[in-house]
Amino acid sequence: MAPQRFHEQFDHIQRSLPDVPLTMGPDDSAGFLYEKGVVLVRDGEEAGFVEDTVRTHFTETQGLVPDHVRRIGPQAGRTGVTRIRVGDPAEGEDTVPHALRAVREAEDRQGRRLVGRNHVVHIAPVNACPGDEPVPAPRTEPANPAPAEGGYDPGTAVGVLVVDTGLVHDHRSYPLLAHTTGDTQLTETDDHGVLRQYVGHGTFIAGLLAAVAPNTDITVRGTLNDAGAVLESEFGALLFEAVDRDGWPDIISLSAGTPSADHDGLIGLDAFMQELREQRTLLVAAAGNNGCDTPFWPAAYAALPEYADCVLSVGALRADGESGACFTNHGPWVRVHAPGERLTSALTGFVTPVPYVYQHSTYDTCRFGADYPCTCQYPRHTGVLSEGRESTGAKPDQVMFEGLAQWSGTSFATPVAAGLVAARMTAYRERDPRAAGAALLADATERAEVRGAHVPALRPPTWRPVPAVIPAVPA
Template sequence: MSTSDGTGTDARRPAPHDAGRERAKVRQQVTELVRTAREPALRRQAQRSITARYRARCDRTLELVTGRDGHDVLVAAREVIVTRQTWEDTGARAYLEIRGLRREELDAPGVDDRIVLLRTADEVSASELDDTVAELRLRGFPVSQNQVLPCGPIMKNLGGPALAEALPRPRHRPGADAPHVAVVDTGIDARVRRDGWLVDVPRHADGRDANVDPLDIDPGDGYLDLCAGHGTFVAGVVAQVAPTARLTVHRALLGGGVGTEIDVATAIVRAAEEGADVINLSLGASTLYDQPSLAVEAALDRLAEIEAAEGREILVVAAAGNAGDTRPVWPAAFAQVVAVAALTAEHRPAPWSSHGFWVDCSTVGEGVRAPFVQGVESYEFTAEPDRFPADSFARWSGTSFAAPQVAGKVAALMAEHRIGARAAYARLRATGTAVPDYGRALRILPGM
């Protein structure tokens, strides 16, 4: 008697792999990356989906605010971030209070001594709040709305991953004293795979360190949520490149695959305090004033203190984004962060990848293969949804999947040469070829 895995195929005999369909889906991903960057209607559709799902999961509202150059940014409604120095300035505080902003309790260990979160008591639009921000900025004070950092479709195609042929069972397991790579993302699949991939990643369903990706709660319709499985896929990319590295996943991106800059900053500090040598951020956004995130800047300052106090090196690697232009994307654009752009499968600059002087390196970002989660894609996000069985693999495209290759390779070089993370990155970068606006082009994993 045959047994079924719920996907309509025999669980003992996987369906024959369709390589042609896999290639066609990857071509579709690349086409949609280009289209999304150029089509305002597609971006608005993505923003509506994100906003609805974030509200459903977090009971918080996101708003779209348009900058003076017509650039759109998502922010947490009615929230403003200032530095502690700004809040302690008598004139700045008086101005903020006149505008109806009040200090909120901030549960963000590692950054709550450096930034202050403010919220308006009344309904104030993001555009009105931006006028307050602009006025304070003109007076020389660091201030911003609490901006949203997405993994996904504001800067990623809506088409989603493509079902792919499985990779062989890994031949190595992480060592207790191996380099530690932390992935800050949507979380890890709660289900432990049977094929040996990602089985050593700690999973926590509850509490402050909860890191399980719910996969289907927005709206709980039997289909994978927007950006579901993103963190699992990114972790799988790291595991391919650095199979002996110790891997942890931290959930900072919630409904719709987004989190506020405070959510991300808190996760960065937590990862560092738990001993991470390399921190991967396959997320990011451009900002209203092309200025760095105040919360993430505070987190990076905390990392520098940890490095000095403990005598170790912590390297942060971030995706450059999929906007196809030269506008800086944060946190990748921070000088102390390694910004990773994408190349095509043929190792040429990917035109859909964000790029510019602020990019440090690049590697293949089209048709990258990695472990994925079990579930069915929704027609809301793709015209040809895939059904992913247990222990499935997928191919996905975006700078999200170029960055973890660099993070993994740094960890592998650390283990091989017994050196720190920054020294390992310098060694890796030296192997690359200089490409204008794409940093050093590196060969790590193949694409399609």
């Protein structure tokens, strides 16, 4: 993990959630952010028990009963969770670790986790350490993966829901997205007409899906429009809202999540995941870009037996397709890897070129320790958030986007894998997306090397390897 990039991203996410005090931890290498002074619990008897336990613990260890230990609204709702304040963020020290320790013994007795941090869930290439930022691609450069053969038939099209940022306003000017529907991005540019960070993320994903699987009805919901960051306590309700608007689809493509110190999932997603299990929908989720083996949720649900058939976790292959990208998370909880470095898709429409200013700087060497020319290093640019930039007088680089872009992250390997499941459903007239996903994995004979392990790899027929080094982005 790269502490510099982590802190840059932490500051950015904190600005996007100005009313929520955030902290990180337990250290930089953990790679997760959470609400300071607040824990998340299931509503009902468990919430009352946690309140009483934390008060008792603080009384015995500190000689006082803190008045601030109380439930705070809004309460529960469909997700069945509530927040309990266990400390005053203004006092400096974060009391969440103390509260978690206070209930661990009770959890061991009950064999069930009662309390957890209220994590910040974020877009995978934005997960406190982005894969990279987009790079303009010439209009003459074809999409990669290129559009697969076959047409669109509304009578047989596979339904895919993309939960992400919304679509750019002129997305239909990109032919592959002519029949894509959903929410438009709330605000695309700032007061100076510069493209905001992460705008186009959902559009880029939809373009990849449509290229790999033309016979799809893609709906993009702008659940993560606000800089791609949302509290876990709200995320479950937002997912319910997304599926309730259009019904449960065949496939959900989700390029968001969070690492966690817990190994049995996220309390805030319990209700959604239990309902998902009862549906026929396949959740295809990004493994995250921390370059580590810490489980990234909800992708890591794929490793839990009760969710193995309904969740497909996806890591990213580097540009040559032979091994894992430097940033990809890895481990036995990642079911499959697909191309996710320097893919080419639509970032904006083709109506009006729009400028973008880089937020992060590239590195002299890979920040994850890889020994190939990765996206940490190329193309070279200086970003606004980089530490020490002002003292050197370096100006942030600005580029123009006019349609296509190259972008890297497990965010983009995810729709590639989702598209391959959808394409298999069309090719074999399979109506069960989970059966199609299982068959796709069973037939996956190709392998890639990821951190010393040889893992299943999915490479679309129309995907092509790209050079390891690309020209530097002009200032």
